[in-house]
Amino acid sequence: MSAETLLEVQGVTKRFGGFQALGAVDLRVRQGERFGLIGPNGSGKTTLINCISGTLRADAGRIVFAGHDITALPAYRRTRLGISRTFQIPKPFVSMTVLQNLLIPVEYAGRRHGGAMLDEAMGILELMGLATKARVSSAALTQIEMRKLELARAMAARPRLLVSDEAMAGLSSTEVDDILTILFELNKRGITIIMIEHIMRAVMRFSERIAVLDAGEKIAEGRPDEILADARVEKAYLGE
Amino acid sequence: MVALDLLLNALAAGILLGGFYAAVSLGIAVAFGLLDVVNIAHPVFVMLGAYVTYIMNVRFGLDPILTGLLFTPVFYVLGVVLYRVYYMSFERKGAESLRGLVFFFGILFIVEVSLLLAFGVDYRMVEASYIGKTFQIGPVGIAFRLLVPCVIGMALTGALYLFLSRTFYGRAIQAVAQDSFALRLMGANPFRVKGIAFGLAIATAALAGALLVMIGPVEPAMNREYIGRVFAVAVLGGMGSIGGTLVAALILGIAESLTSTFYGPSWSVAVSFGVLLLALAVRPSGLFGR
Amino acid sequence: MGGRAFAIVALMLVVAVLVVSSVLDNQYFYFAGYVVLQYVVLATAWNILGGYTGYVNFGTPAFFALGAYTAVVLIQSLTAPLPIQLVAGAIVSGLLGLALGYLTLRLRGVFFSIATLALAVVLQTMFVNWDYTGGARGITLARPATAPLFDSYVQFLFVVMLGLAVLAVATAWWIERSWIGRGLAAIRDNEEAAECMGVPTLRLKLVATTVSGALMGLAGAPFPYYVTFVEPTSVFDLNYAVNSLAMPMIGGSTTWIGPVIGAVLLGTAQQIATVTISSALNLLLVGLILVAFVILAPEGIVGLVQRLARRSRA
Numbered sequence: 001m002s003a004e005t006l007l008e009v010q011g012v013t014k015r016f017g018g019f020q021a022l023g024a025v026d027l028r029v030r031q032g033e034r035f036g037l038i039g040p041n042g043s044g045k046t047t048l049i050n051c052i053s054g055t056l057r058a059d060a061g062r063i064v065f066a067g068h069d070i071t072a073l074p075a076y077r078r079t080r081l082g083i084s085r086t087f088q089i090p091k092p093f094v095s096m097t098v099l100q101n102l103l104i105p106v107e108y109a110g111r112r113h114g115g116a117m118l119d120e121a122m123g124i125l126e127l128m129g130l131a132t133k134a135r136v137s138s139a140a141l142t143q144i145e146m147r148k149l150e151l152a153r154a155m156a157a158r159p160r161l162l163v164s165d166e167a168m169a170g171l172s173s174t175e176v177d178d179i180l181t182i183l184f185e186l187n188k189r190g191i192t193i194i195m196i197e198h199i200m201r202a203v204m205r206f207s208e209r210i211a212v213l214d215a216g217e218k219i220a221e222g223r224p225d226e227i228l229a230d231a232r233v234e235k236a237y238l239g240e
Numbered sequence: 241m242v243a244l245d246l247l248l249n250a251l252a253a254g255i256l257l258g259g260f261y262a263a264v265s266l267g268i269a270v271a272f273g274l275l276d277v278v279n280i281a282h283p284v285f286v287m288l289g290a291y292v293t294y295i296m297n298v299r300f301g302l303d304p305i306l307t308g309l310l311f312t313p314v315f316y317v318l319g320v321v322l323y324r325v326y327y328m329s330f331e332r333k334g335a336e337s338l339r340g341l342v343f344f345f346g347i348l349f350i351v352e353v354s355l356l357l358a359f360g361v362d363y364r365m366v367e368a369s370y371i372g373k374t375f376q377i378g379p380v381g382i383a384f385r386l387l388v389p390c391v392i393g394m395a396l397t398g399a400l401y402l403f404l405s406r407t408f409y410g411r412a413i414q415a416v417a418q419d420s421f422a423l424r425l426m427g428a429n430p431f432r433v434k435g436i437a438f439g440l441a442i443a444t445a446a447l448a449g450a451l452l453v454m455i456g457p458v459e460p461a462m463n464r465e466y467i468g469r470v471f472a473v474a475v476l477g478g479m480g481s482i483g484g485t486l487v488a489a490l491i492l493g494i495a496e497s498l499t500s501t502f503y504g505p506s507w508s509v510a511v512s513f514g515v516l517l518l519a520l521a522v523r524p525s526g527l528f529g530r
Numbered sequence: 531m532g533g534r535a536f537a538i539v540a541l542m543l544v545v546a547v548l549v550v551s552s553v554l555d556n557q558y559f560y561f562a563g564y565v566v567l568q569y570v571v572l573a574t575a576w577n578i579l580g581g582y583t584g585y586v587n588f589g590t591p592a593f594f595a596l597g598a599y600t601a602v603v604l605i606q607s608l609t610a611p612l613p614i615q616l617v618a619g620a621i622v623s624g625l626l627g628l629a630l631g632y633l634t635l636r637l638r639g640v641f642f643s644i645a646t647l648a649l650a651v652v653l654q655t656m657f658v659n660w661d662y663t664g665g666a667r668g669i670t671l672a673r674p675a676t677a678p679l680f681d682s683y684v685q686f687l688f689v690v691m692l693g694l695a696v697l698a699v700a701t702a703w704w705i706e707r708s709w710i711g712r713g714l715a716a717i718r719d720n721e722e723a724a725e726c727m728g729v730p731t732l733r734l735k736l737v738a739t740t741v742s743g744a745l746m747g748l749a750g751a752p753f754p755y756y757v758t759f760v761e762p763t764s765v766f767d768l769n770y771a772v773n774s775l776a777m778p779m780i781g782g783s784t785t786w787i788g789p790v791i792g793a794v795l796l797g798t799a800q801q802i803a804t805v806t807i808s809s810a811l812n813l814l815l816v817g818l819i820l821v822a823f824v825i826l827a828p829e830g831i832v833g834l835v836q837r838l839a840r841r842s843r844a
Contacts (some may be wrong), residue, residue, distance in 0.1 A: 053726055079728040091723035093716050095784065104716045107709055109728025157728055267662035280588075280647065329825045337692040338718075339824055341586045341643055342779060349772055437648075438707045468648035500776075506655050517633060520641055522823040 006031045006192050007083075007161055012017065012051055012061035014044075014216075021047040022216045024061065027196060029161070035185050036207030036224070037196045039190055040237055043213040045196050046088060049163050053085045054078045079109045084159030086150035088166045092138035098149055099125065099134040102156040109157035121156060128152045128182060144175045151182060162186065163194045176202055204228070211238065250501035251494060252380045258392030258493025260455065262397045262486045264447045264466060265473040267441035270400075272471070273480030275437055277326065277383065278341055281348035283466035284355075285442055289449020290458045291355055292303040297366040303367050306390060308450030310441045319442025320435045323345070325328040325394050327431065347462070363457035371454055389451035394486070396447055400440075401482040413437040417480070464507050472516035491515070536703055547692060551685070560688040564756060566797035567691040567747050571698040572770065573777035573789035580700055581776070581783025582711060583738045585639050587749030589646030590774040591766040592653045593623040593743045597750025599767050601766040602663050605671055605754060612690065615751045623747020624740045631739035654766045668761025671754050673807060686758050694752075698745050702778035702786040706743070714738060717785075744773075748834055772813065773797075782832025791831055 005034035013020070022044045028081055029035045031176055039045055050056040052063060054075030063071050070078050084105075093101050102121040112120055124132045128148045133141065137148060147167050154162055164183060168176045187193050197203045203210065204224045212220040212227060214236040220227055227233055262288055271279045292311055296302040302310075330340045373384045404410040412428045413436065423430050452458060469492060477488035492515055496508040551559060572590060579585050597619030604618055630649060634642045658666045677686035706712045713734045716724035725731045754760050773796065781792025796816065801835035803812050827834055 049693075054723060055726065074730075074732070076728050076730045079726055085726055087723065087726075091720040093719035093723065095715060097717050100712075104712060104724065104729065105727040108713065108730075153727060192559040278643075280644065285643060289538055293754065325825070337639060338580070338584050339584055339828055342775065343824050344774065345586075345588060345772075346817050346824060349768075349817035350814060350821065352768075353810055353817060354812050357808075357814065464647065464651055467644065468651060471644045471648075477739065504659075509655050510652045511806075513652045516645065516648060520637055520645075 004031045005029070005069040006033075006066055007052070007194075008062075008064040009052065010062040010064070011049070012048070012058045012063065013050055014047055014056060015059050015186070017126065020216055022051070022058075023217070027211060027218070029192060031192060032187070032190060033192055034183075034206055034208045035192070035194045035211035036203040037194055038198070038200075038203055038210060038227075040215035044159050044213075044216040044238055045234075046165060047216075048163055048213065049085060049194075052078075053083055053163065064065070073112065077093070079105070079159075080111075081159050081162035084109075084154040084157040085163040085165070086147075086154050086165050086167055088169070090150045092141070092146060092149055092153075093203055094137075094139040096115070096138055096139070097135050097168055098138050100154075101138050101149060101153055105153055105157035124155050126151050127155075127185070129178075144171055144178070147171070147179065148182070151179070151186075155186065159191060161192045161194070163196070165196045166198065167195075168199050180206060244499055248380050250497045252382060253386060253501075254494030254497030255329045255490060256382070256386040256390040257497055258490035259393040259486075260386070260448075260451055260489075261393075261469060261473060263389070263393030263444065263451055263495050265470040265477070265485050265489055266397060266400055266444045266482070266530070267448070267455045268470040268474045269477065269482060270413070270437055270444075270482055271441040273376050273474055273478075273485075274413060275434055275441075276417060277323070277339065277438065279332075279344050279438075279441070280341070280467055281351065282441070282445060283463040283470060284351045285315065285318075285456065286449045286466065287355060287444040287447035287460060287463045287474075288351060290453040291359060291364070291449070292446070293450040293453050294364045294366055294458070297368070302394040304368055304454050305388075305447075308447035311446040315445035315446040316439040319439035322442065323438035326438075327434070339477075352460050360460055361461075363459050364453070364456040366453050368454070368463070377505060385455055389454055392451060392459055393448070396444060396517065397482060397486050404482060409433065409436055414480075415422040424461045434494035456528075465512075468509070468516055469514040472519060476515060476519040488519075536700070540700065541701050544692060544696060544703040548689070551688065557682065557684060560682070561682045562801040564684070564688045564691050565801060566794060567688070567695045568753075569777060569793040569797040570692070570695040570790055571749040572746060572774040573781070574786065575742045575749070576706060576774040577778040577783055577786075578714075578745070579738045579742040581778050581785075581788065582702075582706065582714045582718065583735060584634075584721075585735065585738070586643045586773070587646045587742065588643055588771060588776070589648075589650040590746060591768070591770045592646070592650040593626060593746035594750040594753075594770050595625055595653060595657065595762075595765040596623045596802075597747030598753040598760060599657060600747070601751045601754045602669060602760055606662065606669075612755070616690075616748060617695075619751030619776055619788075620744040621746040621747075624744030624752070626747075627739040627743020628736060630743075631736045635735045635739070650766060650771070655706065655761050658762050658764075664761060666762060668759055670759050673755050673758060683755065687752050690752055691749075694748055698748070699790060701745065702743065702789070706786050710734065710737065719842070738793055739810045769809075772816055772820070773800075776816050776823075778830075779820060779828075780823045780830055782830030784829070785832060788830050788832045792813065795831075799817045802830040 005028055007029040009025060011026060013021055013023045013024050014022040025048060037045055051058045055071060061155060062069060065081060065083060068081060088139055093104065102119055102124060106117050106121050122131060125134055128151060130145065130148055130152060134143065141149060151167060168179050176199060184195055186237060195206055207224055209226055210227045211218055212233050219232050219236060220230045267282045271277045271282065293304045293307045296307040299305060326343065330343065370388060371385045374381050404414055412423060414431045415423050416430050416433045473485055473488045473492055477484035492512060495515060496511045499511050500508040576587060576590060579587055600619045601615040601620045602613050622809045630645060634645045638797055657663060663669055677683040680686040680689065712730045716729050716733060717731050721731055777792030777796050778789040778794065782788025823830065
């Protein structure tokens with residue numbers, strides 16, 4: 001595994017009015033790594049992801065991706081550079097079929113056209129187990145199918161870095177394993193993955209390294225076993 | 241010192257106008273600022289209030305302010321019903337804001353054209369003993385037709401502020417936009433709370449309409465001038481802050497009055513547009529998607 | 531509908547209209563037909579930004595009137611020929627769309643819509659105060675003495691508007707099927723997700739407002755020669771605002787044919803109705819139908835037809 005840094009977050013701060021959501025957060029994710037991001041509700045995980053993906057502009061700090069300073073880049077440019085993400089609450093393009101949903105990132109981020117577009121999209125759907133639903137309206141999917149569509153869409157953008165934002169929330173045990181298998185497979189294909197989750201067994205199994213956020217600050221970082229033993233982490237989740 | 245006199249009079253008129261603008265904008269501060277319902281038809285309900293006041297005044301000689309207060313419950317019910325229709329058709333289904341906007345535009349249209357059919361394009365005005373008077377403070381002339389709406393407008397603003405901050409339902413309204421789940425835990429039904437809030441918003445239009453027809457003659461198309469004004473005030477005032485609404489309304493009133501005095505009255509409409517754009521430009525980033 | 535099919539149908543329709551019109555040779559038909567075709571352009575233009583992209587423009591009169599007044603200025607200053615008026619009207623209104631978009635499209639959609647409302651009022655105030663174009667009293671213009679190719683100038687304008695309608699619909703048709711159209715649909719369905727999937731949302735939205743505005747200006751440019759008397763109240767008429775919005779919403783806003791259906795149906799109905807009922811009552815009915823459709827049949831006539839077709843297949 002290469003130790004080269006793919007994503008570097010330096011001192012990123014984000015405020016909403018008087019409320020500080022992120023306070024000078026530092027993060028470094030290596031190429032090909034499986035990175036977990038955990039923390040209690042409201043700790044700023046999604047805000048951090050929004051700053052990385054470009055949905056939000058950080059108030060202070062720098063974000064460097066594969067050597068490029070992307071701090072001021074709009075989100076769609078970051079996607080074209082290779083950052084992709086899923087949304088906690090799935091946001092499918094409801095007027096389109098499952099396949100058409102994928103064609104958007106294939107066309108706009110992957111820059112493929114014509115017949116090659118369809119092949120690529122179908123390939124991803126097969127990987128996700130959604131191939132049979134290709135022509136179905138994306139508004140008519142079950143919960144887990146929508147989560148898979150989120151992942152499939154993120155994949156269709158040909159990412160180097162994929163951020164999965166609570167893709168497993170509210171799913172059954174088997175469904176969680178289903179998603180986990182997909183994520184492992186994607187990582188095997190060389191994609192660096194940041195996983196945000198509350199389901200501890202999934203995070204612990206999946207991650208090579210984990211960072212813990214609490215009230216907008218990083219309070220711990222290390223291997224899963226180190227994090228489990230960390231008293232500060234326990235306090236953050238369970239209180240005094 | 242003609243210029244100074246002119247300036248002072250313009251300022252005074254602007255402040256008085258601002259107090260009135262606050263009354264008109266309260267409904268949007270609540271509906272849009274707190275409930276996120278883009279009711280562009282609010283000004284046309286103010287027109288409706290103005291015409292109701294006109295009829296009561298012409299037929300029964302009723303005092304405008306009295307009419308406004310009398311019809312507040314009627315407008316409240318109207319608001320609750322309108323919200324129900326809006327909620328059932330759009331908010332519940334999570335439909336895009338496109339349809340909600342078009343819906344309110346349709347309502348605006350229906351009310352404006354109905355008023356047009358009923359009253360025609362002629363200007364209508366009311367008579368009351370105190371409207372025609374003015375008094376002087378040094379070089380500044382204060383017209384009662386501006387003073388009374390301003391005072392009542394501010395009183396209405398104060399009353400709404402107290403309601404929102406001191407009563408259970410008032411606080412529930414402030415909370416409902418931010419956290420309907422927590423609201424449920426408090427024992428309040430979010431849907432009912434929003435209905436009350438929207439009813440209140442439309443209810444303010446009754447009194448605001450009475451004030452409007454006191455200030456000057458009205459005709460149905462006037463509502464469109466006010467759309468820019470009320471949204472400029474709501475945005476500048478910080479979306480849902482009653483105190484902010486008052487301050488923003490005063491700023492707008494003064495800006496319009498100064499423009500009207502020194503550049504001509506027809507340009508005062510453009511002022512609200514400019515203020516709106518300025519307010520939108522100056523708002524902090526992260527405004528997208530709120 | 532594929533490119534060749536579309537072109538053939540369009541050509542057939544144009545020929546049919548021309549044949550019918552020369553058989554009828556009725557001046558009133560040309561006047562009324564012009565209005566209906568004008569609405570085809572306006573409704574189609576509105577829908578590119580409204581139905582395709584999800585941004586509601588309440589200020590159609592602003593763009594329409596700007597096109598008309600650009601023509602007035604060109605007529606007054608240079609006696610410019612109609613083609614120049616058309617191009618200029620399209621460019622000026624297109625630029626207005628671009629400017630407005632640039633100022634407001636980075637924010638929530640509702641602010642864009644409110645800005646369009648305010649824009650119409652402001653522009654009207656401007657032209658009321660500008661004496662060169664007649665101010666509040668309006669300006670009278672003489673049509674050119676002879677009409678190229680046709681007997682009457684009105685007949686000529688009718689054919690010109692027919693051509694503009696074909697242009698507008700072809701533009702919408704092309705956008706819909708292209709990568710631009712797919713991007714606009716993604717923006718409409720979920721703008722945040724679209725941006726994260728690589729769609730340059732601001733740029734595409736600006737394209738939509740510019741094209742939409744330009745087409746509306748194009749519809750307004752022949753207007754001065756059509757009416758020969760231009761004054762602010764009639765050019766900024768609420769009719770344009772509500773119709774250009776109601777026709778696509780009633781016809782069906784997700785595809786190019788919806789605005790055409792809405793414009794032809796509603797436009798013809800209104801032309802027939804104006805002789806029997808007052809224009810205010812006419813507008814009231816349009817408003818009521820609009821609200822009814824928005825609540826009960828949001829996908830419009832096209833959507834209803836599609837639903838029926840699906841049910842009969844199942």
